[in-house]
Amino acid sequence: MNIRTLYSPAKINLALNVVGKKGSLHKIESIVSFVNLYDLIKVKEIRHKKHQIIFNGKFSKNIKRDNTITKLLNILDDRNLLKKKKFQIKITKNIPQRAGLGGGSINAASLLSLFIKKNFFKISSKKIREICDLIGSDVILGIYKINLILNSKGKISAFKTKKNFNIVLVKPKLGCSTKAIYSNVKKYSRAIFNKSKAGVFNLDKLSNLKNDLEPIALRKYSKLKQIKSHLENYTKSKFVRMTGSGSVIVGYYLTKKDSELAKKYINKKFRNYWCIVAKTI
DSSP states (O other): OOOEEEEEEEEEEEEEEEEEEETTEEEEEEEEEEEEEEEEEEEEEESSSSOEEEEESTTOTTOOSSOHHHHHHHHHHHTTTTTTOEEEEEEEOOSOSSSSSOHHHHHHHHHHHHHHHTTSOOOOHHHHHHHHHHHOTTGGGGGTOSEEEEOTTSOEEEEOOOOOOEEEEEEOSOOOOHHHHHTTOOSOOOOOOTTOOGGGOSHHHHHTOOBTTHHHHHHHOHHHHHHHHHHHHHSOOSEEEEOTTSSOEEEEESSHHHHHHHHHHHHHHSTTSEEEEEEBO
8 A cells, every 4th residue: 555645624613412322422413514624644554563653743742542542443453354454554733633524534534435435344334434433433424524414313415505604713722622611511402403405505594503512612611712713803803703622713714815814813813813714625
């Protein structure tokens, strides 16, 4: 196997409702898109007794040894799907951690997709979902990498819409713990996405939706509240919403020019915050 380079995108939750709980896990429904911000993954087969996993890049610090890539490879080895073959995986982390952007989850999904595409093994859709769920709840989303609606029953509907949004992503120097944010959910929303169609990917419709985790994060971290307030009040945003359990706040704009002006404003107001202009893909 020659070196393969994968582009593993960030995901954003355009909307997210917590609709209940099953055992220790919360049940959610969400509208999801992907962004032209990528981690780069280089994969090659090696003659070695163990896999080699190397992280580098701006956001590579403090990644645990037990990460999404090691979990995936352990599962595949345990099931003998890789036929004892070993790989070197080099990942350049351009997507911040603890941000609500699903970087690690989509990394695992991208690698799993490569193995399947290159016919290292053949497995059913049911088995793919099973492997993804063993790694993390967001991993299955990265198998699709197009606009998605995850309904309250766990079903995923994919839509090849032509809606591409101009966005600004802003993150202060703090990360949100998914476990901590979810532990503060006190009430549940009614499920509304079970019969959604592609028409929901419309800025006007999306602006009327919400992220149930956002109020919790904003109460806990005043910096997130400040970012949202400034994007809403001092830029030409169509709407502003946190993605996932945070800590990235996303501003949505009608034009690229408006998003670039918003970035300039944020860079001036919050000099030490991570802020980029991006677009959904």
